[in-house]
Amino acid sequence: MKLFKSKFKIAGLIMLLFLFSTIAVSLKVYAxxxxxxxxxxxxxxxxxxxxxxxxxxxxxxxxxxxxxxxxxxxxxxxxxxxxxxxxxxxxxxxxxxxxxxxxxxxxxxxxxxxxxxxxxxxxxxxxxxxxxxxxxxxxxxxxDHKDKVPAWFDEGLATMIDGRYVNNEDVWKEHTNNGEKPIDYQTLGSHEAFNNYGTREAWINYNLACYEVTRWFKVVGKDGLLQLIDGLNNGKEFDNQYQLIESEMID
CATH class of the missing domain: 3.40.30 (Glutaredoxin)
Incomplete structure (x- = not known):
């Protein structure tokens, strides 16, 4: 019985130490x-x-x-x-x-x-x-504070508005051989593609995102953007809505 109590106390101490270490790490990460x-x-x-x-x-x-x-x-x-x-x-x-x-x-x-x-x-x-x-x-x-868009759209919209990536079309032409080889934007769907800010890779990704969203927005405008947001808030899927709104605006 004493051995059982000792083991129980040790297990309890280990759990407490684990809890405190987890809290300490969380406070450091989220400080x-x-x-x-x-x-x-x-x-x-x-x-x-x-x-x-x-x-x-x-x-x-x-x-x-x-x-x-x-x-x-x-x-x-x-x-x-x-x-x-x-x-x-x-x-x-x-x-x-x-x-x-x-x-x-x-x-x-x-x-x-x-x-x-x-x-x-x-x-x-x-x-x-x-x-x-x-x-x-x-x-x-x-x-509604939900992550409903891919990172390239989030960053593309922000870079389109901020105005720093003025050579985005040139970067896009270089990486698509003047439009012959399309960009796989699925590879830019995560914010990891943009996290290494200051590196050439991140700079290229920001430019590519800026080019695509700028191109799309020129077609759909404010009404298309608000339509996309409304659709996403009503449970519609991003890729489908993104393409559908553009095609409707062209028609």
Whole structure:
């Protein structure tokens, strides 16, 4: 009986150690998203309803940030017709703030059912990156916070709006032999194809995604985009809707 109790206690201790180690690892992995969620209670300064920046950032930087936010909002509205998402924007410029909030020094969005949290680093403090992240947040909000589109469409729409990939058609021509060899976009369906930001491979993938969504949007426009979103929210399959809407618009 004593031996049984000893074994039971040892098993219990092992389970507790496993639980605590799991919690510790989770806190380390998710520390930055959690910090973003708790930004209301941090030392970051709220300079507008949903915009936060380090308190010691210069007034000119804060003014410029708000200008970027305004112009980025306009770009999103121009594509969607309106804006329904209201994500937090957290600007981390110092190394300590980057360590606390950012996965990279450009921009990223943490998605939660109640709100999206955009973290902008020093390399992303511009209209292009902010509008890119706003687009991700807008699409996610309109899709009921569900992952209903392949990564190439998500990134393609964001890059189309942000305006940095101006040579996307040239990249597409190079990799398709001027359209003779089609791109297999199924290989770009996962965000892993875009995660190694800054590498040539990721740069090519962003350009290819930008080309395809830009091409499609020129045909279907805002109405086609909203029709696609509505169809996905009603349980329809992406590939079928994507092609069907384009063919209907052409007809």
């Amino acid at each position: 930055k998203p959690v910090n973003a969620v708790l930004v209301d209670y941090s030392a970051m300064e709220r300079i507008e309803k949903n915009v936060f920046i380090e308190a010691d950032a210069g007034s000119d930087v804060k003014t410029q940030l708000l200008e970027f936010v305004r112009s980025s909002e306009d770009k999103v509205i121009n594509i969607f017709g309106s804006r329904v998402a209201s994500p937090y924007v957290i600007v981390a410029l110092s190394q300590s703030a980057l360590n606390k909030y950012a996965e990279n020094i450009t921009g990223q969005t943490y998605y939660y059912p109640w709100k999206n949290y955009i973290v902008i680093g020093p390399k992303g403090l511009n209209e292009n990156v902010i509008s890119h992240e706003f687009t991700h947040a807008e699409l996610r909000e309109r899709l």
